[in-house]
Amino acid sequence: MADELNPFHIVQGQLRLAVDNLDLGDSVYNLLKDPMRVIEVAVPVRMDDGRLETYIGYRAQHTDATGPTKGGIRFHPSVSIDEVKGLSMWMTFKTAVMGLPYGGAKGGVICDPQQMSERELEELSRGYIRRLAPMMGPEVDIPAPDVNTSPQIMGWMLDEFDRVRGQHLPGFITGKPLVLGGSEGRTSATGRGVVFTILDAARRIGLDVRGATAAIQGFGNVGSYTAHYLHQAGVRVVAVEDVRGGAYNPAGLDVPKLLKHVARTRTVHGFADSAEINTQDLFGLDVDILVPAALENQIDEANARLVKAKIIAEAANGPTTPEGDHLLASRGVFIIPDILCNAGGVTVSYFEWVQNTMGYYWPPQEVDRKLKAMMTKAFDTVYKMKQAHQVSMREAAYLVAVHRVAEAAEARGWVHRKRAPEIPSDQLQAMATPVPEVAAVPPTSIGH
Numbered sequence: 001m002a003d004e005l006n007p008f009h010i011v012q013g014q015l016r017l018a019v020d021n022l023d024l025g026d027s028v029y030n031l032l033k034d035p036m037r038v039i040e041v042a043v044p045v046r047m048d049d050g051r052l053e054t055y056i057g058y059r060a061q062h063t064d065a066t067g068p069t070k071g072g073i074r075f076h077p078s079v080s081i082d083e084v085k086g087l088s089m090w091m092t093f094k095t096a097v098m099g100l101p102y103g104g105a106k107g108g109v110i111c112d113p114q115q116m117s118e119r120e121l122e123e124l125s126r127g128y129i130r131r132l133a134p135m136m137g138p139e140v141d142i143p144a145p146d147v148n149t150s151p152q153i154m155g156w157m158l159d160e161f162d163r164v165r166g167q168h169l170p171g172f173i174t175g176k177p178l179v180l181g182g183s184e185g186r187t188s189a190t191g192r193g194v195v196f197t198i199l200d201a202a203r204r205i206g207l208d209v210r211g212a213t214a215a216i217q218g219f220g221n222v223g224s225y226t227a228h229y230l231h232q233a234g235v236r237v238v239a240v241e242d243v244r245g246g247a248y249n250p251a252g253l254d255v256p257k258l259l260k261h262v263a264r265t266r267t268v269h270g271f272a273d274s275a276e277i278n279t280q281d282l283f284g285l286d287v288d289i290l291v292p293a294a295l296e297n298q299i300d301e302a303n304a305r306l307v308k309a310k311i312i313a314e315a316a317n318g319p320t321t322p323e324g325d326h327l328l329a330s331r332g333v334f335i336i337p338d339i340l341c342n343a344g345g346v347t348v349s350y351f352e353w354v355q356n357t358m359g360y361y362w363p364p365q366e367v368d369r370k371l372k373a374m375m376t377k378a379f380d381t382v383y384k385m386k387q388a389h390q391v392s393m394r395e396a397a398y399l400v401a402v403h404r405v406a407e408a409a410e411a412r413g414w415v416h417r418k419r420a421p422e423i424p425s426d427q428l429q430a431m432a433t434p435v436p437e438v439a440a441v442p443p444t445s446i447g448h
Helices: 007-021 026-032 081-098 118-135 151-165 189-205 221-232 255-265 279-283 322-330 344-358 364-389 393-411 425-430
Strands: 037-046 052-063 073-076 103-110 213-217 236-242 245-248 289-292 311-313 334-336
Touching: 007 026, 007 081, 007 393, 026 052, 026 393, 037 081, 037 118, 052 081, 052 118, 073 118, 073 151, 081 103, 081 344, 081 364, 081 393, 103 118, 118 151, 189 221, 189 289, 189 311, 189 334, 189 344, 189 364, 213 221, 213 279, 221 236, 221 255, 221 289, 236 279, 245 279, 322 334, 334 393, 344 364, 364 393
Parallel strands: 073 103, 213 236, 213 289, 289 311, 311 334
Antiparallel strands: 037 052, 052 103, 236 245
16 A cells, blocks of 8 residues: 555656657656656754754755756655655656746655754754755756745755855745745745636636635645635635644635634634534535645545545645546546646746846736746646547646657657657647746846
């Protein structure tokens, strides 16, 4: 069972299916089935009580066929080498489906940040980057926030990298504070992108979102912003859950008040005018939209049978097991796959990297406009692929992504594909790498 839920093996299976459907041959699969580089580091941290603890961290860099590798760093007790390897591959396909000039990477440290002081977290963050600095950089491998990491942690990591390199390199890391060259709209970007894809999916299936209902599992950064933007769109959010509990009101939760409650208490548990709800009951609610926004492997074969939602928006990475996915697809549930659904974060990270390179920064309205345009274009490309090949949205997303990476690898001379895949020319055009519209830079422009 553990092997079936291994994210590395799951994504290898998804890659195998896409390679076979595109008839690319074993050379492409063999090139992409493993990360090109996996690094393990031991990071010593002097604890507040004087003890010296050593934390194990990883960084997997999957492929740089399409550009420098890109991906978050998570701090969590369950981090494993296979998790990081699998997530790095998902990042490759996520950036590819969006047409971004990146490959995929992912990092993690085995720790419980809830049990660490701010000083201990800072020392861990700086030590992790010191160990990895020779193999990272704005044109090599670009980190970002992930589970249990924040703009502040990115700021510490940037400062440490600058110290090691002896120069200021803001493009080394994204998701950092605005004052250090972060982008407007980055914190909310993943949740914002999730809602853009939900609105696109609703239009495809004829669902009127005004008055539609939604349930959200996971209420960290992504889940909370998803709730905020769904509420703005007129969706009635009836249930949310985090690691400490849940909140359910069939008439709809007061999302603005809920967000204030979470800011004050750090949990949705105990929210006024709501009943407690657990994960299984939340998945089984009779809602239009279900948003898994927690960790991997949350919707399995058992609880997939409970799902009544018309749309599942995978705000988390790998939230649905292969068995759960097959069962939901057989029942006609419209699944927005993770590599498309939650790609808003890496897209605005790309914008941040571009802005750092130019030294010219965009207002939030400009970031939001560009994000919406790219999310809508990517969704349309995947949907056209779904129709052309009569496959699920997940399979279609992988067809788009794997084709692009294979094309880049062939152009570099790394592989020779069996034959050109039969993809309509309009889809190939849509898969081209986008270039953000950049306004003329004033002679005296100043960044953050």
